Amino acid sequence: MIYFQDIIERLNKFWNSEGAVIALSYDIEVGAGTFHPLTFFKCLDNKPWKVGYVQPSRRPADGRYADNPLRMQRYYQYQVIVKPAPSDIQDLYIRSLKSIGINPKAHDIRFVEDDWESPTLGASGLGWEVWLDSLEITQFTYFQQLGGFELKTIPCEITYGLERIAMFLQDKDSAFELQWNKNTTYGQMHTEGEKESSEYNFEALDPTMAIALFDMYEKESQRLIKDALLLPAYEYMLKSSHVFNMLDARGVISATERATYIGRVRDLAKNCAKVYMKRQGLIKE
Amino acid sequence: MSTQDLLLEIGTEEIPSGYFDHILELLSCSEKSSIRGLFEAKNISLQQVLSYSTPRRLILYIKDIPLTQDVSVLGPPSRIAYDEHKKPTKALSAFLNNNKANLRDLVTDESGSEPRVMLRKRDVPNSKILSAVLPEVIRLMDFPKTMRWDDSGIAFARPIRWILALFGEKIVDFEFGGLRSSSITYGHRFLGYKKIKAKNPESYFKLLDKNYVAWDNEARKSKILSYLEKRKWRQNKYLLREVNNLVEFPVFIEGTFKEEYLSIPSEVLLASMSKHQRVFCLEGKSKELSNRFIGVINGNYGNRKQIIKNFENVLDARLKDALFFYEADTKKSLQLWAEGLNGVVFHKRLGMVAEKVDRLKKIAQFLSKACNLDCDNSHLMRAISLCKADLLTQMVGEFPSLQGVIGRYYALDSNEPEPVASAIGEHYLPRFADDNLPVTGIGVLTSLADKIDNIICYFKIGKFPKGGRDVYALRRQAIAIMSILHKKNLRISLSALFDFVYPICPGDFNGGDLKNIFLDFFRDRFVYFCKIRFGYRHDIIEAVTDLGIDDICNSFLKLEVLNSIIDEHYFQQSCSIVERTFNIIKASKEKVHNLTPGLLQEPEEKALYKALKQLEPIFKQYCVDREYAEATKLFSESLSGLLHDFFDKVMVNVDKKDLRSNRLGLLSYINRLYIDNIANLSKIVFKGKT
Numbered sequence: 011m012i013y014f015q016d017i018i019e020r021l022n023k024f025w026n027s028e029g030a031v032i033a034l035s036y037d038i039e040v041g042a043g044t045f046h047p048l049t050f051f052k053c054l055d056n057k058p059w060k061v062g063y064v065q066p067s068r069r070p071a072d073g074r075y076a077d078n079p080l081r082m083q084r085y086y087q088y089q090v091i092v093k094p095a096p097s098d099i100q101d102l103y104i105r106s107l108k109s110i111g112i113n114p115k116a117h118d119i120r121f122v123e124d125d126w127e128s129p130t131l132g133a134s135g136l137g138w139e140v141w142l143d144s145l146e147i148t149q150f151t152y153f154q155q156l157g158g159f160e161l162k163t164i165p166c167e168i169t170y171g172l173e174r175i176a177m178f179l180q181d182k183d184s185a186f187e188l189q190w191n192k193n194t195t196y197g198q199m200h201t202e203g204e205k206e207s208s209e210y211n212f213e214a215l216d217p218t219m220a221i222a223l224f225d226m227y228e229k230e231s232q233r234l235i236k237d238a239l240l241l242p243a244y245e246y247m248l249k250s251s252h253v254f255n256m257l258d259a260r261g262v263i264s265a266t267e268r269a270t271y272i273g274r275v276r277d278l279a280k281n282c283a284k285v286y287m288k289r290q291g292l293i294k295e
Numbered sequence: 296m297s298t299q300d301l302l303l304e305i306g307t308e309e310i311p312s313g314y315f316d317h318i319l320e321l322l323s324c325s326e327k328s329s330i331r332g333l334f335e336a337k338n339i340s341l342q343q344v345l346s347y348s349t350p351r352r353l354i355l356y357i358k359d360i361p362l363t364q365d366v367s368v369l370g371p372p373s374r375i376a377y378d379e380h381k382k383p384t385k386a387l388s389a390f391l392n393n394n395k396a397n398l399r400d401l402v403t404d405e406s407g408s409e410p411r412v413m414l415r416k417r418d419v420p421n422s423k424i425l426s427a428v429l430p431e432v433i434r435l436m437d438f439p440k441t442m443r444w445d446d447s448g449i450a451f452a453r454p455i456r457w458i459l460a461l462f463g464e465k466i467v468d469f470e471f472g473g474l475r476s477s478s479i480t481y482g483h484r485f486l487g488y489k490k491i492k493a494k495n496p497e498s499y500f501k502l503l504d505k506n507y508v509a510w511d512n513e514a515r516k517s518k519i520l521s522y523l524e525k526r527k528w529r530q531n532k533y534l535l536r537e538v539n540n541l542v543e544f545p546v547f548i549e550g551t552f553k554e555e556y557l558s559i560p561s562e563v564l565l566a567s568m569s570k571h572q573r574v575f576c577l578e579g580k581s582k583e584l585s586n587r588f589i590g591v592i593n594g595n596y597g598n599r600k601q602i603i604k605n606f607e608n609v610l611d612a613r614l615k616d617a618l619f620f621y622e623a624d625t626k627k628s629l630q631l632w633a634e635g636l637n638g639v640v641f642h643k644r645l646g647m648v649a650e651k652v653d654r655l656k657k658i659a660q661f662l663s664k665a666c667n668l669d670c671d672n673s674h675l676m677r678a679i680s681l682c683k684a685d686l687l688t689q690m691v692g693e694f695p696s697l698q699g700v701i702g703r704y705y706a707l708d709s710n711e712p713e714p715v716a717s718a719i720g721e722h723y724l725p726r727f728a729d730d731n732l733p734v735t736g737i738g739v740l741t742s743l744a745d746k747i748d749n750i751i752c753y754f755k756i757g758k759f760p761k762g763g764r765d766v767y768a769l770r771r772q773a774i775a776i777m778s779i780l781h782k783k784n785l786r787i788s789l790s791a792l793f794d795f796v797y798p799i800c801p802g803d804f805n806g807g808d809l810k811n812i813f814l815d816f817f818r819d820r821f822v823y824f825c826k827i828r829f830g831y832r833h834d835i836i837e838a839v840t841d842l843g844i845d846d847i848c849n850s851f852l853k854l855e856v857l858n859s860i861i862d863e864h865y866f867q868q869s870c871s872i873v874e875r876t877f878n879i880i881k882a883s884k885e886k887v888h889n890l891t892p893g894l895l896q897e898p899e900e901k902a903l904y905k906a907l908k909q910l911e912p913i914f915k916q917y918c919v920d921r922e923y924a925e926a927t928k929l930f931s932e933s934l935s936g937l938l939h940d941f942f943d944k945v946m947v948n949v950d951k952k953d954l955r956s957n958r959l960g961l962l963s964y965i966n967r968l969y970i971d972n973i974a975n976l977s978k979i980v981f982k983g984k985t
């Protein structure tokens with residue numbers, strides 16, 4: 011059996027051999043690997059860049075009290091950025107699937123249109139979700155815009171859904187039944203946390219506190235960006251984004267307010283992008 | 296003349312399934328296609344043009360193009376090309392040099408205003424000309440969304456990865472976006488060979504066949520359809536089209552899901568299966584949904600058992616999710632959901648949805664009275680206050696296309712009365728051409744109110760549909776309103792409706808007379824609708840709409856009636872009456888014609904007047920009763936002969952002003968009687984009419 015941790019190891023090995031930096035997860039709550047500074051900032055400039063890393067990702071609204079085999083409020087992405095995208099990037103991706111034991115000839119692998127957008131990052135791209143026997147295992151995107159900027163050098167982002175791939179390879183019906191290694195299951199590591207976090211996000215979170223936190227994080231990010239403390243400013247944007255996601259899951263934000271909150275996070279992200287672009291000499295004052 | 300076939304294959308990464316219809320139409324070089332012009336401009340004959348597609352390739356196949364053609368290049372005028380001694384000038388030498396030609400290739404072109412030299416190039420190879428045309432063909436392909444993938448500056452639906460271009464056995468050589476055309480193609484991504492060389496267009500198609508590429512999209516679709524038809528599929532032609540564009544080599548799988556999921560509303564079940572997994576649900580004995588489905592996969596016979604199991608697992612998780620939404624949403628009554636509508640923006644310049652709901656109540660009550668459509672008012676008010684509530688639910692968040700449908704289920708779940716629930720489910724109808732119309736009275740009123748509110752609100756902030764752009768689908772909604780009025784036989788004055796709705800809508804339009812814009816908009820839509828839906832003759836539509844279409848339902852009826860009597864003698868006579876009177880009035884200089892019975896002199900005009908007076912009350916009563924055929928018949932029978940005598944014996948344009956005006960007044964009276972009550976028949980065109 012190929013264990014959960016083996017998949018990570020093999021993807022690391024594969025992308026390492028392709029010349030990518032094998033980085034580590036970011037240590038602040040993020041909604042997706044795209045939020046990692048090694049993706050966000052490194053995709054803004056025009057220099058070649060290859061990176062691969064695991065990113066634990068938080069989606070409070072997707073919590074299901076460990077009751078749904080596929081939906082969780084915290085899960086693992088394997089994120090790859092290749093910039094510029096080589097012309098055989100799809101083949102490269104398929105080879106990476108082979109490296110973790112998926113035989114494309116024995117399955118139905120398809121690239122199905124899925125235009126990707128991250129309103130909070132001011133980012134959008136075109137590409138596909140990749141299907142493995144109708145299971146969406148990867149988001150495959152050519153970034154077109156990031157931080158509100160039209161990109162000149164187009165990066166390709168490949169985001170593997172590790173639980174789904176592992177379920178497939180281990181023939182499990184639920185992520186919680188996955189073997190992390192020989193002796194430990196995914197469920198042993200995460201079931202309790204999923205239950206508690208789902209309860210917290212949907213029921214127990216104190217909205218007043220969270221709203222206050224959002225305002226504080228936003229203010230701090232704005233203050234820091236004025237002082238050109240780029241990474242700290244960016245990190246407070248990440249924190250505000252996560253608090254917003256929790257508020258959203260808690261169901262205390264109306265549709266109108268929702269758009270406003272997203273706009274506020276996006277403004278923070280855009281400010282960071284702007285400062286970075288200036289430093290790189292890509293835009294003028 | 297020997298010919299060859301041209302083949303262009305654009306190899307891409309997977310193109311979105313919704314993009315193909317338009318692009319295949321373009322590639323077909325039909326009369327509408329802009330690509331046609333590219334070939335025509337270069338005198339490339341388009342005898343037989345075929346176009347095909349798979350998710351990874353767009354194929355253009357033009358048969359029987361001559362190998363060469365003679366090309367003419369127009370040069371300078373002869374007086375500049377030669378000096379007074381008939382010797383070539385510098386200008387001519389430059390022209391010859393530019394075209395690498397000699398004096399003996401020149402002829403004189405006399406077709407213009409003055410003679411010019413013209414170069415005749417014989418037997419120019421078409422392959423060379425095509426090298427210049429094909430890149431332009433690719434450049435002309437447009438898509439709803441395009442992307443960039445490298446620094447070539449090219450934007451396309453998805454990255455282009457190879458270009459095959461053959462003219463017979465010869466490569467049509469060109470470069471596009473950093474790619475060089477070649478004779479190399481690729482088989483099915485997993486089952487076929489990579490990089491296969493095609494000798495000529497014919498062998499190209501055979502090679503694709505061998506390499507698991509069903510390149511003929513129509514044949515591929517037929518294959519899928521015939522399989523589904525054998526299996527009692529729940530028909531879904533959109534999904535069929537989509538699925539067809541997701542595979543290069545269709546193979547079928549059949550699976551099942553847990554029967555307990557059949558308790559999920561069928562619309563949700565179907566949306567979940569079609570939107571997420573693109574599988575078809577099968578029907579049971581009495582057409583109800585069964586727990587069986589069919590998937591179309593992209594080739595692969597070998598491992599089908601495992602693939603089916605994997606499909607089933609994914610579907611299970613999806614349906615579990617749908618059930619989760621359903622159960623979570625229905626923990627709250629629909630009434631409670633509706634209370635959140637004051638936090639939902641309708642449009643940032645048009646206020647909240649809750650305010651819209653308040654307006655809908657007023658408009659629906661007005662409509663109910665104006666159209667004489669009785670219904671239980673408390674049910675009507677209840678339906679309207681709940682009709683938008685489902686917008687806030689998780690289920691509609693997941694499946695936006697199910698708005699209304701979900702509201703109906705949740706209303707029933709909240710023990711709302713059945714007529715209230717039905718109306719909620721009906722109020723977005725019809726959502727597209729050929730969709731069902733609302734049936735219940737409350738559903739009809741809610742649907743009409745919602746649509747008229749949308750149109751007038753967006754008009755009031757200047758959001759008119761323009762050209763191909765109709766962001767808020769206002770044209771569609773106008774047509775929906777007309778369909779409902781027509782089908783339900785509801786009579787209402789559009790201008791009165793406007794007068795009622797306009798003041799209660801937000802927005803502050805100040806770019807002209809909005810009522811006129813509104814009425815013109817509806818008339819345009821009416822004309823379009825009548826042409827497209829009913830195929831009525833343009834002149835009949837013109838005749839009926841000439842004076843506006845304030846009462847839409849009645850305008851439909853007039854069209855139907857006039858269309859049915861168009862070949863009747865009495866109709867043609869009526870047309871002649873209206874037209875003759877119309878022409879003579881139009882020709883007169885004076886604008887106002889008064890009819891004073893005392894001034895009538897000649898027996899023919901007196902007789903005409905007497906008949907007119909006898910006819911008028913009966914004619915008008917017919918019109919009130921909407922007996923337009925009877926009215927037309929009476930009109931022609933009463934007046935045709937007498938009018939003929941009148942024109943025979945009575946001089947209209949006499950010198951005496953009061954007499955002249957009186958006679959014109961008589962004719963005008965006859966003319967207006969028909970036009971004002973039925974239609975402007977002077978618009979009718981008869982074949983062979985002089």
